[in-house]
Amino acid sequence: MIRFGVIGSSFISQKFIETAHSTQKFQLSAVFSRQLERAQEFAAPFQSAQAFADWQEFLAQDLDAIYIASPNALHYEQAKAVLLAGKHAIVEKPMVCHPDQLAELLRIAKENKVFLLEAARNTYEAAFESIGSFLRNHTILGAQFSYAKYSSKMPELLAGTEPNIFSEKMAGGALMDLGVYALYASVTLFGPAQKVAYQAQQLPNTVDLNGFGYLDYGHFQVGIFAGKNLTSTLVNEIYTDKGTLVLDSCQHIQKATFYYHDGSHIDLDIHAPSDNMLEECLSFIHIIEKGDQVLADSLTQRAEAVHQALYDMRQVAGIHFSSDPI
Structure with a gap:
């Protein structure tokens, strides 16, 4: 079971959680929002999920992966922190705002032996x-x-x-x-x-x-x-x-x-x-569980382009x- 956290409380986050749970391979464990009440409200339907407004406390949780669905401009810094914390980062498209940011995130992911994946579903x-x-x-x-x-x-x-x-x-x-x-x-x-x-x-x-x-x-x-x-x-x-x-x-x-x-x-x-x-959820599961670096590298090449x-x-x-x- 892949324990995952979510950053962002929009419709797309809700949809990702529903789809992830339908695979019976993902389990939502943590929700982060800058407003604790919003995080609590979003996490309420999921008994396994805790709500956090403290960024460092959220990152310290026992999570395998974190899905990032915040506004575009926040993706880079949040993904960087997730990767440095040793967790796989699944980032809603577009992953970054500048190609140099993507190169930096890929370097950090490699150094920390985790995957950086873009949720660009098609x-x-x-x-x-x-x-x-x-x-x-x-x-x-x-x-x-x-x-x-x-x-x-x-x-x-x-x-x-x-x-x-x-x-x-x-x-x-x-x-x-x-x-x-x-x-x-x-x-x-x-x-x-x-x-x-x-x-x-x-x-x-x-x-x-x-x-x-x-x-x-x-x-x-x-x-x-x-x-x-x-x-x-x-x-x-x-x-x-x-x-x-x-x-x-x-x-x-x-x-x-x-x-x-x-x-x-x-x-x-x-x-x-x-x-x-x-x-896309099934692909994330495959890459994380099997450690499929070949597929991950192929997706990275597309993301770079x-x-x-x-x-x-x-x-x-x-x-x-x-x-x-x-």
Whole structure:
């Protein structure tokens, strides 16, 4: 049984706990919040969980892993402390705000013989293995990946407040949220891009509400679209010399259909679980229990490519965070 703690009391933390418990391999043992009452309220439904507002006391608990789902700008320092405490860190995407932070965390994880894992759920999907296998006999001509969903925090923003998801102090924005899924789809299937760019509709604080980007692979390009102030119903497409593969999404993929140039089509064999966090939880369990360094290293390579792309895209668009190097 993997004893784990949670930092953050949002909906995503609640969902992770539910999915983790459903595997019968995870047990929530500790919850941290800066407000003890909030931690107690969040931990109350789980008899095995203690609530903490003292950071050092929380880190001193007998835990195997800690899931970090705080605002983006806090991930690096919290993950660093978790790794130095000798515990595996499972960090909600995006893991960091700058590629140098990721390099530092990976060094610390290696020195302390623990794993640093990013909870970017679509890179763990078996659907991508099926898609990648199907595409091996095709010449890739391009792709389009999009994920845009109207944020529940938009009313607050429109009312004149600045929620964390739209704050430059908290490293918010569309690219640093839903855009991560589009980037992971591209990197998981095609690897690191040679060059990237991004143009966005931005707030006065430079944080993006939505934006279009591209990844240049030399002999083909991949377009991405991410948004938090609107909802997109676009399908995702991969273009090849033999036809077009249409995906219902770039994350939690449940349907993939290939349309040949002659008009015929076939459906790929995709079996996605109803719980969109299950595959990542099972992967975390496998890596932690088996000590699968090969899989962990493969995921690290993807994470490095995604975080470099995120940073480079922000520089092109002029999206600046308080946590950025001077």
